[in-house]
Amino acid sequence: MASAMPVIIRNRGICDYQEVWDEMIEFTRNRGPDTNDEIWLLQHCPVYTQGASSYEHPEAGAKTNGKAIPVIHADRGGQITYHGPGQLIAYLLMDIKRLKTGPKSLVNQVEKLIMDFLDRYGICGHRKPGAPGVYVADEKIAALGLRISRGCCYHGLSINIDMDLSPYEWINPCGYVGLRVTQLKYHAKNISFDQVNREFAEILPGLSLYSTD
Numbered sequence: 001m002a003s004a005m006p007v008i009i010r011n012r013g014i015c016d017y018q019e020v021w022d023e024m025i026e027f028t029r030n031r032g033p034d035t036n037d038e039i040w041l042l043q044h045c046p047v048y049t050q051g052a053s054s055y056e057h058p059e060a061g062a063k064t065n066g067k068a069i070p071v072i073h074a075d076r077g078g079q080i081t082y083h084g085p086g087q088l089i090a091y092l093l094m095d096i097k098r099l100k101t102g103p104k105s106l107v108n109q110v111e112k113l114i115m116d117f118l119d120r121y122g123i124c125g126h127r128k129p130g131a132p133g134v135y136v137a138d139e140k141i142a143a144l145g146l147r148i149s150r151g152c153c154y155h156g157l158s159i160n161i162d163m164d165l166s167p168y169e170w171i172n173p174c175g176y177v178g179l180r181v182t183q184l185k186y187h188a189k190n191i192s193f194d195q196v197n198r199e200f201a202e203i204l205p206g207l208s209l210y211s212t213d
Contacts, residue, residue, distance in 0.1 A: 005034075005036050005037065006036065006205070007036065007037045007038065007039055007094075007204065007205060007207075008036050008037070008038045008039070009038075009039050009041065009201050009204055009205070010038060010039070010040050010041065011041050011042070011197070011201065012040050012041065012042035013042060013043070014042065014043045014044070014045060014085060015042045015043070015044060015045075016044075016045055017044050017045070017047045017049065017072055017083065018072060020040070020042065020044075020091070021072075021074060024040075024091060024093060024154040024155065025154070027093055027154070028093065028149050028150075028152050028154050029149075031093075031095070031152060033095075033098070035095070037092075037093060037094045037095060037099075038093040039090055039091065039092055039093065039156075039204055040089075040090070040091040040093065041088065041089065041090055041197060041200070041201055042089050042091070043083075043084075043085050043086070043087060043088070043089060043193075044083035044084065044085075044087070044089060045084070045085070046064045046065075046067075046069050046070075046082075046083070046084040046085070046167065047069060047070050047071075047072060047082075047083050047084070048062070048069055048070070048071045048072070048080060048081070048082055048083075048167070048171065049071075049072050049073075049074045049076070049080070049081060049082075049083060050071065050072070050073045050074060050079070050080045051074065051076050051077055051078035051079050051080070051145055052074070052075055052076065052077060052147075053077075053079070054073075054078070054079040054080050054175060056079065056080045056171065056172060056175065057071060057080075058071060058080075058167075058170040058171050062167060062170035062171075064084065064164060064166070064167055069082075069167055074145075074155070075147050075155075076145035076146060076147045076155035077145050077146055077147065077155075078132070078143070078144070078145035078174060078175075079172075079174050079175030079176075080171050080172070080173070080174070080175065081143050081145070081158070081171075081173060081174055082167045082168050082171065082173070083158060084163050084164060084167065085163060085164075086160075086161055086162045086163030086164070086183075086193055087158050087159065087160050087161060087163045088158065088159045088161050088193070088196060088197055088200060089156065089157070089158050090156050090157050090158075090159075090200070090204070091154060091155060091156040092106075092110070092146070092153055092154070092155070092156040092157070093152070093153070093154050094106070094152065094153050094209075095151060095152045096148070096151060096152065096153050097151030097152070098151075099209050101209060103146060103148055103153070106146070106153065106209070107132055107144055107146070109207060109209055110144060110156075110157055110207070111127055111132070111133070111134055111142075111144070113203065113204075113206075113207055114134045114142045114157065114159065115127075115134055116203075117199075117200060117203060118134070118136070118141070118184075120199070121184065121187065121188040121191070122188070123136055123184070123187045123188060124136065125141065125142075131174070131176065132144045132145075133174065134159075136182055136187060137182075138180070139180045139181060139182035140173060140174065140179060140180070140181045140182070141159065141160050141181070141182050141183060141184065142157060142158065142159045142160070143157065143158050143173075143174060144156070144157045145157075159184070159196075159200070160181060160182065160183035160184065161183060161184045161185065161191070161193050161196050162183060162184065162185040162191070162192070162193050163183060165181055165182075165183060168181045184196060
């Protein structure tokens with residue numbers, strides 16, 4: 001059953017990971033039964049984040065622009081990944097109990113949304129059993145990681161658009177040895193991050209969890 005309340009889309013620009021994580025926790029802690037769901041679109045300064053069960057660390061010397069990349073152990077699901085400018089982040093601040101859905105169904109819906117979005121650019125995205133996210137020719141283009149608290153979720157998804165992928169070389173992305181990553185600009189011509197951000201924001205209210213059907 002879909003929510004009768006509209007979802008609020010916020011464009012946040014480039015944000016520090018720790019600051020946004022703290023804001024997500026505070027938002028989720030303070031929300032009530034009538035709080036609108038929100039989706040925050042943003043980019044992060046370079047950072048590695050580890051999921052709740054991940055203890056892998058990047059190899060020594062992982063840097064970008066000559067500076068060491070910080071590592072943050074977050075409370076989301078999943079393993080280690082990298083975030084940086086040129087990667088589109090969508091944080092899903094949703095009351096999934098009110099939406100009458102669960103984590104597995106939500107992940108499936110979000111993966112489908114990403115695949116439908118890639119199809120707009122003529123890109124065939126696909127799933128991998130047991131490995132959440134979206135792949136193009138077995139290379140990962142989008143990652144997912146959620147946290148559920150009191151029937152509400154936060155954290156969300158990332159889509160590689162036009163970024164420096166070299167920091168992935170210092171880790172096993174999402175915990176998978178040898179996993180290769182890709183990005184939208186390798187598969188679609190004449191794109192810009194701002195264009196993709198705008199077009200993705202336009203389709204988010206169409207997420208089937210919010211449809212009126």
